[in-house]
Amino acid sequence: MANGKPGDHPITDILYWKLQVYSAETDALIRSIATLCSSNELYAWWNEEIGWGGDAALAEQKSRVRYDELLMRAKQSGSELPEADA
Numbered sequence: 001m002a003n004g005k006p007g008d009h010p011i012t013d014i015l016y017w018k019l020q021v022y023s024a025e026t027d028a029l030i031r032s033i034a035t036l037c038s039s040n041e042l043y044a045w046w047n048e049e050i051g052w053g054g055d056a057a058l059a060e061q062k063s064r065v066r067y068d069e070l071l072m073r074a075k076q077s078g079s080e081l082p083e084a085d086a
Contacts, residue, residue, distance in 0.1 A: 006019055010022075010046070010050075011030070011034075011042065011043060011046055014027045014030050014031060015030075015031060015034055021059075022056040022059040022060065022063075023056055023060065025060065026056065026059050026060040026063050029060075029063040029064060029067050030046075030059075030063055032067055032082070033045070033063065033066055033067050033070060035082045036067070036070035036071065036073075036074055036081075036082075037070055045066055049062040049066065050062050050063075
């Protein structure tokens with residue numbers, strides 16, 4: 001059972017513990033993804049697209065695609081974008 005410590009889940013390691021999980025670039029993309037969607041949407045995406053068996057190359061590819069999708073969605077909806085994504 002998860003106890004909230006580093007190593008419990010890749011997403012919490014990236015977002016809360018600021019640990020490098022995949023690569024600096026991929027982890028930064030995942031942090032940006034987290035600013036563009038809800039935590040439920042983030043975890044659902046991660047579970048479906050990357051999951052526990054996902055390697056760094058898969059995570060980078062899937063994160064880049066998801067980030068682009070969410071950025072487009074935010075721009076089309078007129079949402080205010082975080083400064084780094086504007």
